[in-house]
Amino acid sequence: MDMRQHEQHTQSGPHERHERHERNGHDGHRVGATSWPMAAQATLHCLTGCAIGEVAGMAIGTALAWHNVPTMVLAIVLAFVFGYSLTMRGVLRAGLGLRSALRVALAADTVSITIMELADNATIAVFPGAMDATLSDALFWLSLALSFVVAFLVTTPVNRWMIGRGKGHAVVHQYH
Secondary structure, three states, rough: OHHHHHHHHHHHHHHHHHHHHHHHHHHOOOOOOHHHHHHHHHHHHHHHHHHHHHHHHHHHHHHHOHHHHHHHHHHHHHHHHHHHHHHHHHHHHHOOHHHHHHHHHHHHHHHHHHHHHHHHHHHHHHHHHHHOOOOOOOOHHHHHHHHHHHHHHHHHHHHHHHOOOOOHHOOOOHHO
16 A cells, blocks of 8 residues: 555545445455356355255155155255355365354355355246155255256356355355
C-alpha cells in the first residue's frame, strides 16, 4: 500500500472501510471471482457424499419394503451424514479436532446438501413411477441417476455464488 492509499484508508471512517470491504468481497475474494470449475468440483464433492447416503437410504428402505416417506427420510438423513463425513475426513486429516471439523463441515456443506436434497427428491417425486420402483427396476436407477444430474445442475450455481463470497465450500479450502 503506498502512502496515499494508506492515508485514504486511515482517514476514511469505519462505514466507508466496511463498504469497500463489502465491494471487494470477504477475506480478499472478489465477489463473483469464483470459477465454474471450482464450483463444479465443490458440488461434485458434496454430491458424492449425498449420493452414497441417498443410494444407501433408498436401497435400505426399498429392500425392507418401507413406505415412501420413511425411505426418503432415511435417504436424506444418510445424505447429510455421508456428505458431512466426507468433508470432515479431509479436515481431520489437516489436523483439526473433531468438534472444529464438525463446525467446518456444517458451515461448508449445509446449504449445498439441503439444496441438493430438495432438487433430487423433488425430481424423484415427480418422475412417473419412480416412487414405487424397486431395486430390481431400471426405473429406480434411472430416476435416481437423473435426480443426481438435476441436483448437480441446480446446486453448482449456488455453490459458485457462496464460494465467491467466502462461504459454503470456501471455508474448507484452507484445509486442503
